[in-house]
Amino acid sequence: MKPTTLLLAGLAAALSLAAAAEALAVHPHHGYHATRADRIARYNAANRPWHGDYAYTPYGTPIALVVPPNAKMHTSYAWGVSQSEMVPLYHQFFRDYPGELGAGYGRQFRPTPYWPSHTDQFGVYPVRGPW
Numbered sequence: 001m002k003p004t005t006l007l008l009a010g011l012a013a014a015l016s017l018a019a020a021a022e023a024l025a026v027h028p029h030h031g032y033h034a035t036r037a038d039r040i041a042r043y044n045a046a047n048r049p050w051h052g053d054y055a056y057t058p059y060g061t062p063i064a065l066v067v068p069p070n071a072k073m074h075t076s077y078a079w080g081v082s083q084s085e086m087v088p089l090y091h092q093f094f095r096d097y098p099g100e101l102g103a104g105y106g107r108q109f110r111p112t113p114y115w116p117s118h119t120d121q122f123g124v125y126p127v128r129g130p131w
Helices: 001-022 036-047
Strands: 063-067 071-076 084-090 124-128
Touching: 036 084
Parallel strands: 063 124
Antiparallel strands: 071 084
16 A cells, blocks of 8 residues: 555544544543533532422421432422423432531521422422432
8 A cells, every 4th residue: 555545544544533532522420421401400400409498397408309310300380370380300419429418508498388389398309319
């Protein structure tokens, strides 16, 4: 073979391997390719707490309801006309989860009302489980 043909073939092979490696870039924490929804979830999870304003009455603090890791949405029900909504699940526990809520970090949570009007008022909030 001519040296230029061999050089061009090697260059083409190197470029195709580099393009394949770029296309298979994975999320550093999950081991899969991060989609747009994953990036939005990561952003919102970093800026919002995983719980709401209400505490689960038996424990006095919010409780995480672990849902499957591939769940993206949950239904939040309210008593009334057209107040139920589909809400995205942003938060996900990881295997290296650093800790728990503890004493609420000095925050006071509201108790469940005697007549709750929304499922968020029970103090149980869905969080996606680890992969």
